[in-house]
Amino acid sequence: MAIILTNAKQLTADNSLEDVMVKIEGGVIKEIAPHMETAAGDQLEDMEGQLITAGFVDVHVHLREPGAERKETIETGTKAAARGGFTTVAAMPNLRPAPDCPETLASIQAKNEESGVIRVLQYASITKQQLGREIVDMENMTTAFAFTDDGLGIQSAGMMLETMQRAAKLGIPVVAHCEDDSLVPGGVMHEGTASKRLGLPGINNVSESVHIARDVLLAEAAGCHYHICHVSTKESVRVIRDAKRAGIRVTAEVTPHHLLLTDEDIKNDDGNYKMNPPLRSEADRQALIEGLLDGTIDMIATDHAPHTAEEKNVSMLDASFGIVGSETAFSLLYTQFVETDVFTLRQLIDWLTIKPAQAFELPYGRFETGAAADLTVLDLQADGLVDPTLFQSKGTNTPFIGWRYTGEPTMTICNGEIVYRKEAVK
Template sequence: MSNAILLTNGRRVLAGGLVKSDVLITDGKIVAIDNEITAPSNAKKVDLHNNLITPGLVDVHVHLREPGYTNKETIATGSAAAAHGGFTTIAAMANLNPTCDTPERFKKQVQRNQTDGRVKILQYSPVTIGRAGKKVVNIANQFAAGARLFSDDGAGIQDAGVVYQAMKELARVGAPFCDHAQDNQLAQKGVINAGPVADRLSLPGMPAISETAQIARNLVIAQATGVHYHVCHVSTKESIDLIRHAKQIGINVTCEVTPHHLLLADADIKEDDAEFKMNPPLRRRIDQQACLIGLLDGTIDCIATDHAPHTDAEKHQGFLNSPNGIVGSETAFALLYTRFVKPGIFTLEQLIQWMSVKPQAIFNLPDVGLLRVGDPADIAIVDIDHQDEIMADQFFSKGHNTPFIGDKVYGMTKQTYVDGKLVYMEE
């Protein structure tokens, strides 16, 4: 007997408006979407109480910390956090210990993700052995083992020759080079954006040029090799201007922006509070504005959280001694909906595009991030009508490191389905 669920009395975005919708799921697939569906006799009916039905969100940049750093996060807690935030597919970075830089380790990591993950987890392979930036992994072997995304995220590759070799080999297999763009000599061990705020707090500043110069170098190499070059967490106006120009002249480049670079600038840092410490750091207001403009004009392709959990003890050591990073899986959609969609700065349809449809498209992911008949039933149910408060004790992530605790938001997730299976439901 087939396993049927009817989601009824929901609303979905259609042609710029919200329309009443039912969704019928059978054996994990969407079999019908309509404004009213008569339930088969065997279907379980779920009343959505007029809440929003969206495609499951897709996050191409998270840190799950397992193996090596399970005091910060595990695959189980990180994927539960993703489900709580409405994400049904996430891509996990390779800054693990040991990192999955051989086919054997890669396959083992994929197995771990499948066993412990509550949502679909795509695994990044590192670009270099040990993520040390010195020697390129065997790209062909990693690809044969199933790797489709490659990044040394957390570290910029300093050696241009290594980048050139990696890009040539990635172009050959048709996989993207995903880049944490940072020139360490220009970054000058900065812990905060260089400028008046760094000066006021007497903290070493990281100049914006440390990101932009590396992007400029890598764009030239990407043009020469034809690789798909994806810039992670772009953060400066100059970087965005460069990428805009590169797209215009036909370089195969895409990029992502984080919620925190859209929501905050260094001017929001009032004291030495490491909840505001991330890499790239929060930049100037003009950079924050450039991130928004870049999204709206298509220069920036998608939004990715860079969910980076740390322990409370680690994050309570000030800017100089705390690690970089902010959690984002559980707060991203609600914060962006509240701060940008409700005031009319961009539309709900655009937000869903940037958080599900576009990540699917730029990385050519199979059957995720879309809400169509025949697709896997990866669906989030979101309350956009009632206000909630972001509370650390409601997080599924082990990390509570975010300056947004206590914020009042609309758009919290009520239910999340992966392949038609309920993986999160509000208590």
């Protein structure tokens, strides 16, 4: 039996919308056409004039299972991603136990397959227990999506070079949270006028950019694919731009919250604004936007990081780092950037689909005949408020509560199966 999406729209190269029908069968897009024949037994789904795109791809989420199921589980995290229009996510390795050996990696991958409602690609850690002391058995962990120590920057240049050399031989990317620990003792937010006003210890820009500068040169020496998580500073954008011009194989992501907010939006000592890297200055935010537009930054990734209310509803001095983002990413970015003509709709969709897929050589993020039936349906006329009571995630830790948006995902299809409908959310 085929699923046929009727009365839909697709986005053309010139950002206009045209009528389309889509036939899905056997987990694959079988046909895309203005009109098509249907057969008895076909499951017809009326899209009511809404837009169909490739399913979104997020290369940076935290699912918390195993080890911190009170914050999130594979099931709740992937349901949250599906509600946000994502059909593929890459899960970070800050788990307990961490995926730092072949057996644990395989166990977590099996659990992802069993419990996830969408596709989950699993990172392996670079070092055992993410302690930064001993590199894992990389050669026997080639099923990993990539290697990263996630929120812990590799402090030793020698260790990072060895990691990159080994990863290059395996053809697997090295992904990094870039932070020089010696430059950020106890910081909880961006070092600037807002941190001084609030009397909170700051995190300076150079702590990120100096690590990126080091690593792009190591990546050049090793010949590996090096990917930078959640870029946040203007200096980092400059270093990445220069590295790309030099022909170094480097890719980078930026989060919705770093595009949407600055440290001046933090009016009070509120743990829901605590994230790492922190919200930066307006000059940094503008550099991130420019970096996306000129191709220095390749993609948007959410860094979805759920925590309990007890961990976030406290002073920034005591709160955990991170905010949730899977369920708000498209709506907020569409409202704040596409509706205001900063980005085109095509650019935004590309940064959420084909761009991350191309960077990591994934066979997803494509809306074309023969591709995996990973699809996101978007109601561009929808109007609403960010309401954490509707979240599928266990985490409600977001500074965007009450923000008004236009446009939202209403259906998500992964491997030919409908995994989210807006009507199902109570």
